[in-house]
Amino acid sequence: MKTESKGLEVFSNVIMGLFAAFCLIPFVLLISASLTDQNAILTKGYSFIPQDFSAAAYEYLIHRGSDIARAYGVTVFVTVFGTIVGVAMTTLLAYPLARSITPHRNLIMFIIFFTMLFHGGMVPSYLVYTQLFDLKNTIWALIIPGMLTNGFFVMMTRTFFQTTIPPALIESAQIDGASELRTLWSVVIPLSTPIMATMGLFQSIMYWNDWQLGMMYVTDPKLFSIQNLLNRIMQDIDFINANLGSNAGAALEQMPSDAVKMAIAVIGVLPILVAYPFFQKYFIKGIMIGAVKG
Numbered sequence: 138m139k140t141e142s143k144g145l146e147v148f149s150n151v152i153m154g155l156f157a158a159f160c161l162i163p164f165v166l167l168i169s170a171s172l173t174d175q176n177a178i179l180t181k182g183y184s185f186i187p188q189d190f191s192a193a194a195y196e197y198l199i200h201r202g203s204d205i206a207r208a209y210g211v212t213v214f215v216t217v218f219g220t221i222v223g224v225a226m227t228t229l230l231a232y233p234l235a236r237s238i239t240p241h242r243n244l245i246m247f248i249i250f251f252t253m254l255f256h257g258g259m260v261p262s263y264l265v266y267t268q269l270f271d272l273k274n275t276i277w278a279l280i281i282p283g284m285l286t287n288g289f290f291v292m293m294t295r296t297f298f299q300t301t302i303p304p305a306l307i308e309s310a311q312i313d314g315a316s317e318l319r320t321l322w323s324v325v326i327p328l329s330t331p332i333m334a335t336m337g338l339f340q341s342i343m344y345w346n347d348w349q350l351g352m353m354y355v356t357d358p359k360l361f362s363i364q365n366l367l368n369r370i371m372q373d374i375d376f377i378n379a380n381l382g383s384n385a386g387a388a389l390e391q392m393p394s395d396a397v398k399m400a401i402a403v404i405g406v407l408p409i410l411v412a413y414p415f416f417q418k419y420f421i422k423g424i425m426i427g428a429v430k431g
Contacts, residue, residue: 171195171399178395194396198404201370205404207359208366211276215362216344219280223340224333227290232321234291235298253288263353278354279362283344290336297332298325338413345409367401
């Protein structure tokens with residue numbers, strides 16, 4: 138039995154190692170391409186090791202340094218504020234739904250589940266946020282539409298509360314005189330670190346990678362998030378390359394468009410890659426408890 142168990146462990150480690158390598162390969166290729174000369178990319182294609190090393194793509198982005206710094210500031214604020222409020226809203230909705238004493242909780246859960254299947258559409262959403270709430274060209278246009286509670290997050294958090302928090306513990310706190318809000322804050326939340334970290338990671342990735350809200354509701358360059366700014370830079374490069382004429386300088390003709398696109402992708406994804414390892418153990422535990430037990 139020990140031999141079979143050891144063999145299974147080795148086999149599992151090899152499979153997971155190969156899977157990890159397949160996940161890592163695209164990022165290695167991405168970084169390599171961002172450090173490769175544009176002409177080498179056009180003539181030799183992409184490679185895992187830069188064939189003709191060049192930092193021209195990053196030098197081009199450095200010239201846009203002030204814009205990128207401002208966009209990073211917008212994205213950090215949107216991500217942090219939106220994640221904190223989004224997790225709070227999810228928790229405040231999921232906790233009552235996990236309590237058997239909550240009236241009409243099945244009806245409320247059906248409504249939440251219904252929103253996961255059907256959506257009003259882009260045009261009604263745009264009209265609501267621009268005409269009813271007047272959010273166009275404000276920082277809140279990047280936060281509020283994504284902050285509204287996601288049904289999947291609510292269901293996962295509710296399942297975690299039901300399967301992990303002992304009802305006797307909640308009853309004990311209430312016997313001691315704690316209110317529902319005090320019980321949630323002092324008893325439930327301290328025991329819910331895995332699911333909170335999981336929801337926070339989901340929310341932060343959603344906000345950090347979001348470009349659609351900015352495209353729909355923001356036209357002021359000062360409010361561009363990093364994703365919107367990088368998308369605009371790529372559009373500018375494509376426009377210049379597509380409209381080069383006799384009046385265009387040699388510098389434009391040598392613009393490292395493909396390498397710049399790769400460098401833009403590196404800048405956009407790097408913070409998430411750095412932050413993910415710190416949340417990994419909570420992420421795995423939260424997913425397993427919040428989903429598998431349900």
